[in-house]
Amino acid sequence: xxxKAREVVFQIVFASRFDGADNGLKQALYKKxxxxxxxxxxAEKVIAAIKENGEELSEIIDKRxxxxxxxxxxxxxxxxxxxxxxxxxxxxxxxxxxxVNEAANIxxxxxxxxxxxxVSGILSEVKKD
Numbered sequence: 001x002x003x004k005a006r007e008v009v010f011q012i013v014f015a016s017r018f019d020g021a022d023n024g025l026k027q028a029l030y031k032k033x034x035x036x037x038x039x040x041x042x043a044e045k046v047i048a049a050i051k052e053n054g055e056e057l058s059e060i061i062d063k064r065x066x067x068x069x070x071x072x073x074x075x076x077x078x079x080x081x082x083x084x085x086x087x088x089x090x091x092x093x094x095x096x097x098x099x100v101n102e103a104a105n106i107x108x109x110x111x112x113x114x115x116x117x118x119v120s121g122i123l124s125e126v127k128k129d
Contacts, residue, residue: 005039014079049086076111
């Protein structure tokens with residue numbers, strides 16, 4: 001299971017929304033959470049996919065989030081969506097259903113009470129495409 005690694009990636013992406021610099025955060029979180037080499041490899045792939053395709057991923061979020069434009073989303077929800085969308089679009093070895101489920105679980109842990117269903121709804125629409 002990559003649950004812990006996904007949470008670390010979420011934390012890194014979330015922190016980058018406020019401070020674009022890494023400042024050793026990745027390495028500190030990898031060490032603190034005792035991620036395996038496979039987990040770190042996964043995390044680096046997701047983070048790279050978000051950095052390289054962030055604009056496209058944000059457009060996908062904005063297109064699907066009709067009631068809330070991307071600019072008005074909670075930073076935590078946007079970060080969760082970016083991680084899951086990067087998995088769905090750029091890591092084909094991860095089942096899409098797993099990405100959606102894990103994103104909803106992270107949202108229920110780190111965001112508002114309604115965020116899990118919001119995140120799940122957005123990702124389910126993306127999965128249909």
